[in-house]
Amino acid sequence: MNFETFSTTSSFIQRLDARIKLLSSLALIIVISVCRTFPTASAGLTVAIVLVLTAKLEPWLVFRRLMLVNGFVLFLWFTLPLTYPGETAFNLGPLGISREGIALAALISIKTNAAVLVLISLIATSSVAALGQALVQLKMPIKLCLLLLFSYRYIFVIHQEYLRLVRAARLRCFKAGTNMHTYRTTGYLFGMTLVKSHHRAHRVRQAMVLRGFQGQFRSLCESQLGKNEVGFSLLILTVVAALITVEIISRFQS
Amino acid sequence: MIAPPLIELESLSFSYTGSQSPVLDRINLTLQHQQQLGLIGPNGCGKTTLFHCIMGLLKPQSGSIRFKGNEISEVEDFFTLRKEIGMLFQDADDQLFSPTVIEDVAFGPLNLGARPKAALEVAHKTLTDLGLDHLEDRVTHHLSGGEKKLVSLATILSMQPRALFLDEPTNNLDPETRERLIDIIARLGLGFIIISHDYDFLAATCVDLAGMEAGRIVPADHSALHTHHHVHPHGTHPHKHGDH
Numbered sequence: 396m397n398f399e400t401f402s403t404t405s406s407f408i409q410r411l412d413a414r415i416k417l418l419s420s421l422a423l424i425i426v427i428s429v430c431r432t433f434p435t436a437s438a439g440l441t442v443a444i445v446l447v448l449t450a451k452l453e454p455w456l457v458f459r460r461l462m463l464v465n466g467f468v469l470f471l472w473f474t475l476p477l478t479y480p481g482e483t484a485f486n487l488g489p490l491g492i493s494r495e496g497i498a499l500a501a502l503i504s505i506k507t508n509a510a511v512l513v514l515i516s517l518i519a520t521s522s523v524a525a526l527g528q529a530l531v532q533l534k535m536p537i538k539l540c541l542l543l544l545f546s547y548r549y550i551f552v553i554h555q556e557y558l559r560l561v562r563a564a565r566l567r568c569f570k571a572g573t574n575m576h577t578y579r580t581t582g583y584l585f586g587m588t589l590v591k592s593h594h595r596a597h598r599v600r601q602a603m604v605l606r607g608f609q610g611q612f613r614s615l616c617e618s619q620l621g622k623n624e625v626g627f628s629l630l631i632l633t634v635v636a637a638l639i640t641v642e643i644i645s646r647f648q649s
Numbered sequence: 650m651i652a653p654p655l656i657e658l659e660s661l662s663f664s665y666t667g668s669q670s671p672v673l674d675r676i677n678l679t680l681q682h683q684q685q686l687g688l689i690g691p692n693g694c695g696k697t698t699l700f701h702c703i704m705g706l707l708k709p710q711s712g713s714i715r716f717k718g719n720e721i722s723e724v725e726d727f728f729t730l731r732k733e734i735g736m737l738f739q740d741a742d743d744q745l746f747s748p749t750v751i752e753d754v755a756f757g758p759l760n761l762g763a764r765p766k767a768a769l770e771v772a773h774k775t776l777t778d779l780g781l782d783h784l785e786d787r788v789t790h791h792l793s794g795g796e797k798k799l800v801s802l803a804t805i806l807s808m809q810p811r812a813l814f815l816d817e818p819t820n821n822l823d824p825e826t827r828e829r830l831i832d833i834i835a836r837l838g839l840g841f842i843i844i845s846h847d848y849d850f851l852a853a854t855c856v857d858l859a860g861m862e863a864g865r866i867v868p869a870d871h872s873a874l875h876t877h878h879h880v881h882p883h884g885t886h887p888h889k890h891g892d893h
Contacts, residue, residue: 448672504860551790552742598743601706605731607760615755615765
């Protein structure tokens with residue numbers, strides 16, 4: 396398991412403070428997701444592509460991640476043109492394909508890809524640890540931030556514990572099938588993983604308490620916002636303002 | 650005036666709720682400053698429970714714990730004890746939870762109120778002293794088992810304790826890391842209690858030895874004779890057992 400595919404490539408965007416990246420992506424994604432016209436959506440997609448290029452990410456990996464999302468988008472293309480009310484663009488045998496349905500599916504596809512690319516370029520380029528720390532600094536609820544950080548730290552350990560149990564079952568000739576024995580065994584495996592994780596959480600807490608933990612994380616990095624961060628924020632603000640202007644103008648024209 | 654011992658246990662008993670037989674049965678034990686004590690005994694004889702009781706993670710049903718001559722029972726009392734006694738857990742994954750090694754080593758000093766810069770310095774120094782400074786920016790869960798064990802020792806040493814409690818430190822260690830650990834412990838010159846059933850490891854690190862059986866402390870020679878079943882497939886250094 397590796398979640399941090401993109402956070403290791405060194406680039407201008409990767410080095411930016413995670414707080415700025417979180418806020419910038421939030422602003423961009425809000426505008427992209429509420430826009431209703433093609434010019435804005437396309438402009439948003441262009442911005443997202445520029446961001447991905449600036450982040451110097453492996454194009455093949457970005458493409459693979461996009462395909463994952465577009466699997467869901469594909470369903471919209473199967474259903475929307477057939478079901479959306481509107482003028483018939485052409486007939487496919489007995490089925491009428493709606494012009495508005497195609498337009499809507501296209502708009503959603505553009506917006507989805509734009510939003511995902513923004514996330515890949517701005518969020519995935521920070522390590523989970525940095526994001527967790529940034530969320531704490533942005534005054535998000537501390538419990539949720541700790542939940543994120545600890546889930547990330549221990550998901551590997553829990554996964555390994557689960558694999559150890561699966562291996563132990565396989566070594567005793569367990570083969571999954573469609574029967575009660577399989578269901579029961581799978582239940583035991585999950586249940587045991589849960590119990591073990593609970594015990595582990597307990598021990599981790601004990602170890603933390605012994606080292607003086609009292610519910611508050613003290614940050615090691617006193618991160619400061621530099622010139623790059625200020626410049627990038629101003630740039631994103633300008634882009635967001637431009638996108639909003641484009642949206643207003645296009646709505647008036649249509 | 651002689652300074653009171655670091656730890657003094659008197660008739661300490663503990664049993665888990667719902668269990669008939671006590672895990673710790675009227676334990677009397679004294680650890681002097683700088684004393685290096687090995688505790689040997691079979692699985693389930695209460696060794697880990699003993700550590701947890703002294704550190705205040707479990708509350709004994711009866712008996713007393715004295716730390717530098719003062720009886721401790723309240724949560725606040727244990728804070729002072731935890732500052733001076735560092736405990737190494739059996740499973741290093743329980744101890745290392747921070748994303749990177751340096752953050753984990755700096756966690757204790759930060760909790761003790763150190764400024765980030767000072768905490769970073771002490772963490773860096775601790776890692777350098779142990780020869781682990783090349784691991785500083787590594788992600789904790791990507792370390793090897795041996796590295797994890799040594800780094801978790803560093804997370805405790807960075808709090809500059811006066812004594813150590815080591816719970817089965819050699820479990821799952823390769824011979825090389827094991828030798829390195831023996832070396833480090835000898836160099837530290839701190840007092841400690843080491844729990845282990847690795848007799849040779851205790852013989853190499855401890856001055857005193859005690860045994861534990863069914864929740865009681867027993868004289869070491871008795872217990873050692875009963876637990877000393879090891880063989881030497883790689884007998885490169887000839888040694889006699891028990892002559893430490």
